Amino acid sequence: MPEPSILLCGPAAQTEESAASLDLLRQVGLPNAVKYLVTTGKFDSEGAAKTVNVEGDYPADTAYLQTLLRWAEIRDLHDPRFRDGYDLYCLRRIIARFKGSDYAVLLRNGATAFERQWPKLQKSIRGRLFQTFGRSTAARGQVPGKNLIVDLKDERCADFLDAAWELYATGAVYGINEYSLDFALGTALDALRVERMLRQAAERASPVSATGTQQAADVTVLVSLTS
Amino acid sequence: MTGDALSSQMLGWRKLLRSRPDLVAAVEEEWSRWTVSQREQVPDVSKPQVVIVAQLSCPADLTAHIGLVQLLALRSIRCAVVLAFATEELALIAAGQARREPWYGLVKISGPCERPELLNRLPADSPLVVFTGPAILRRDCLETMFVTKNLARLLSQNEDEVESSDDPVFLWGSGFFGRAGDYAHTEAVKAPSRKKESAGASQLLALDVTELGLCRNPPAAAPRNQWPKRTTTVQLANSDEEAVDIPRVQGGDEFVIRFNRNPLPSTVIERRSARLCATDEPLKIRLPGEMLTPAPKLLRLETYNPSGRVVGTNLLVRVPASQLQPWMLSAFLNRGGGGNPVIRAFAQGTGCRLAYAEDEPETLSEIPVVWGVLRDSDRILAQAKARLMYFFYIDHAYFDRGHGKSYRITRNRYEAGPIRKCPRDRIASLDVEVRPWQKSGREIIVCPPTDYFMAAHNCADWLQTTLDALAQFTERPIIVREKPRPGETAVPLKTALKTAHALVTHSSNVAIEAACLGTPVFVNPASAAAPIGETDLSKIEMPAYPDRDPWLAHVAYNQFSIDEIREGIAWQLLLELEEREFA
Numbered sequence A: 001m002p003e004p005s006i007l008l009c010g011p012a013a014q015t016e017e018s019a020a021s022l023d024l025l026r027q028v029g030l031p032n033a034v035k036y037l038v039t040t041g042k043f044d045s046e047g048a049a050k051t052v053n054v055e056g057d058y059p060a061d062t063a064y065l066q067t068l069l070r071w072a073e074i075r076d077l078h079d080p081r082f083r084d085g086y087d088l089y090c091l092r093r094i095i096a097r098f099k100g101s102d103y104a105v106l107l108r109n110g111a112t113a114f115e116r117q118w119p120k121l122q123k124s125i126r127g128r129l130f131q132t133f134g135r136s137t138a139a140r141g142q143v144p145g146k147n148l149i150v151d152l153k154d155e156r157c158a159d160f161l162d163a164a165w166e167l168y169a170t171g172a173v174y175g176i177n178e179y180s181l182d183f184a185l186g187t188a189l190d191a192l193r194v195e196r197m198l199r200q201a202a203e204r205a206s207p208v209s210a211t212g213t214q215q216a217a218d219v220t221v222l223v224s225l226t227s
Numbered sequence B: 001m002t003g004d005a006l007s008s009q010m011l012g013w014r015k016l017l018r019s020r021p022d023l024v025a026a027v028e029e030e031w032s033r034w035t036v037s038q039r040e041q042v043p044d045v046s047k048p049q050v051v052i053v054a055q056l057s058c059p060a061d062l063t064a065h066i067g068l069v070q071l072l073a074l075r076s077i078r079c080a081v082v083l084a085f086a087t088e089e090l091a092l093i094a095a096g097q098a099r100r101e102p103w104y105g106l107v108k109i110s111g112p113c114e115r116p117e118l119l120n121r122l123p124a125d126s127p128l129v130v131f132t133g134p135a136i137l138r139r140d141c142l143e144t145m146f147v148t149k150n151l152a153r154l155l156s157q158n159e160d161e162v163e164s165s166d167d168p169v170f171l172w173g174s175g176f177f178g179r180a181g182d183y184a185h186t187e188a189v190k191a192p193s194r195k196k197e198s199a200g201a202s203q204l205l206a207l208d209v210t211e212l213g214l215c216r217n218p219p220a221a222a223p224r225n226q227w228p229k230r231t232t233t234v235q236l237a238n239s240d241e242e243a244v245d246i247p248r249v250q251g252g253d254e255f256v257i258r259f260n261r262n263p264l265p266s267t268v269i270e271r272r273s274a275r276l277c278a279t280d281e282p283l284k285i286r287l288p289g290e291m292l293t294p295a296p297k298l299l300r301l302e303t304y305n306p307s308g309r310v311v312g313t314n315l316l317v318r319v320p321a322s323q324l325q326p327w328m329l330s331a332f333l334n335r336g337g338g339g340n341p342v343i344r345a346f347a348q349g350t351g352c353r354l355a356y357a358e359d360e361p362e363t364l365s366e367i368p369v370v371w372g373v374l375r376d377s378d379r380i381l382a383q384a385k386a387r388l389m390y391f392f393y394i395d396h397a398y399f400d401r402g403h404g405k406s407y408r409i410t411r412n413r414y415e416a417g418p419i420r421k422c423p424r425d426r427i428a429s430l431d432v433e434v435r436p437w438q439k440s441g442r443e444i445i446v447c448p449p450t451d452y453f454m455a456a457h458n459c460a461d462w463l464q465t466t467l468d469a470l471a472q473f474t475e476r477p478i479i480v481r482e483k484p485r486p487g488e489t490a491v492p493l494k495t496a497l498k499t500a501h502a503l504v505t506h507s508s509n510v511a512i513e514a515a516c517l518g519t520p521v522f523v524n525p526a527s528a529a530a531p532i533g534e535t536d537l538s539k540i541e542m543p544a545y546p547d548r549d550p551w552l553a554h555v556a557y558n559q560f561s562i563d564e565i566r567e568g569i570a571w572q573l574l575l576e577l578e579e580r581e582f583a
Helices: A015-027 A060-071 A080-097 A111-124 A157-169 A181-203 A212-226 B003-017 B021-040 B059-064 B066-072 B088-098 B114-121 B139-147 B151-156 B159-163 B180-185 B194-206 B340-350 B377-386 B425-430 B451-456 B462-473 B493-499 B510-516 B549-556 B562-566 B569-577
Strands: A006-011 A033-039 A050-053 A103-106 A130-133 A147-151 B049-056 B078-085 B108-110 B127-137 B170-179 B233-236 B244-246 B254-259 B268-273 B283-285 B297-304 B310-317 B329-333 B353-356 B367-371 B392-396 B406-411 B443-447 B478-480 B500-505 B559-561
Touching: A006 A015, A006 A080, A015 A033, A015 A111, A033 A080, A050 A080, A060 A080, A060 A157, A060 B088, A060 B340, A060 B353, A080 A103, A080 A147, A080 A157, A080 A181, A111 A130, A130 A181, A147 A157, A157 A181, A157 B003, A181 B003, B003 B049, B003 B059, B003 B127, B021 B059, B021 B066, B021 B268, B049 B059, B049 B066, B059 B088, B066 B078, B066 B127, B066 B139, B066 B170, B078 B088, B078 B114, B088 B108, B108 B114, B127 B139, B127 B180, B170 B180, B254 B283, B268 B283, B329 B340, B340 B353, B340 B367, B340 B392, B340 B562, B340 B569, B367 B377, B406 B562, B406 B569, B425 B549, B443 B462, B443 B493, B443 B510, B462 B478, B493 B500, B493 B510, B500 B510, B559 B562, B559 B569, B562 B569
Parallel strands: A006 A033, A006 A103, A033 A050, B049 B078, B049 B127, B078 B108, B233 B310, B329 B353, B329 B367, B367 B392, B443 B478, B443 B500
Antiparallel strands: A103 A147, A130 A147, B127 B170, B244 B283, B254 B268, B254 B297, B297 B310, B392 B406, B406 B559
């Protein structure tokens, strides 16, 4: 069985972070891992990774993420709600541009640990769509956020990443009381479930198929979500 | 429902609604219709006022909130809308986003701290609707409750009676309908019955827009103003970080603040239910873009009493330049050019909105902060000038120039402007070489602006006009010195000025350098060097040799290092500069 291909994304929100992010990428020696250093300007990665300037096409989204942060009267660009959103934006851009990988990894710390854990991570993500690992992002400050692995083979992946991004892009993450990357991504996954259940309930509502048993099952889940 | 659960619920709901664009369009249309009526019509106090609290996970939920617009569509009631957010930070974000929305000023945005206070403030018999998440209401039930004027009967019922009614209010979703006093005694909103949920969910994608009661009321016509006779003029000069205080008038159950354009139809800029306001506090409003001007604006605050009595007062509202707040600003990036790092630093330092100039719509909602005059910066500036708004302009500094070093920031002009009395500390730290005035020079050096500059400042024939004027008043040799292009070599300015009688330019920084090196300058009145130079070419044989120290101190207070800009020091110094006396 061939080794699964990995899209490895090292984000750098400021030029000064590029070198550190490149260092992390360098430390990963997994076969079939294609490395992308996502920067905000020109940076020579000396062939260790492909460099992508995410601000090169002047995206409005990243400016808006900063605006949300400032409207919330937070000055710290290390705030995890901003930084996770920014890094997720980078990851989505890379996934959209370089297709064909089996997994996407947002690598923000602990490169050697990642390589060591890779076989275990590969097993544990099966059927889960995403998994975070590495250091905690809960504390604000200079601590890098957790790493993220996404199963690109999962058919829900595109919808999931869109939903997750929507939470950051609309500012909804600032409404989460105990924010963490895990919680935000879990919320995105829940939203997909809610949408799917509502859609299924509507589709089953035809006079022929709407049996009491079936509806009761739907409703149990709906009530648990709204309570 | 907790804020955390609401996020997934609302996101899933919004995603589902994307398969019903007609429904979303109908909701948006109803919002728009309600907004227009709120902006243009005086309150009809004969209609009962219903306070509607909608809990949202983010402002994007608004156009997915069908139940809310179903109530707004009812013309038999007056709706006071409260958008409730789970955290204070999210409420601040909503307030920022709302500035670009047509419903800005027409709804109350609240965070978790203020919300209990708001609800406690409501009279016990005040009609109250609370949406705890997405909801669709039964149209027939709404008709019964509101259109057929059964509101009083509804409010007299206790919750159990409503719950057991044959006409449950909620087709889908959950919430509270009743008296504010009853809500206050309810610890938590009851979850809807399974039967109702099931019926709603199964019908969601098959709902007809007309079944919801939307899109059936014709748009309201704008009436002429009915101005009350009694007025009081109030000078306003207060502001705090989040809003501007408006002194309130007493009485009435609804406040309306609008531009005073009597007798022309005027626009309502803010509407507030008196039931949601503390009786002893001023009204706090976030002024719209149109009011962010150096000139005062005349507003009118009115209260509408249920008896039909209207009490009004005129307010002369002026926002002094020294009291501008970060929420009043938008810093504009450009798609290209070299100014983006300093614009980002400015936004970081002040905490203001950051956006691309190219994406900004025609109507500005905030005071613009731009770099240079290219790539839509000029369009933004033209809008600000046309509306007589404040604006900030950022460009290369006078001293310590270069990207990543220092930049000048000026307000409502491109250059430093009239001299204000400033300390010498900043100019001293720049270590600028100032030579004595040279009074025995021979030739005149003319430095024309770049083509870009001339196009942007509408002075395409500046060089020819200047040469023609000089020919009238002097026979001295004239040297035209074009700005060296990148890679070109030119005689250094210092060398060229050694034997110069004067330097003539529009508003180039070369005039600053020349003045410091002791060469008299003739410039456009807009130039930063105008205060120590001449602006009249007929005086070319009689240059001015003023004391340059006050001017240099002032100029140094108009430019800042990139670190000062990023750390917010520049913004504080700019506000302080506005308070300094003119020299």
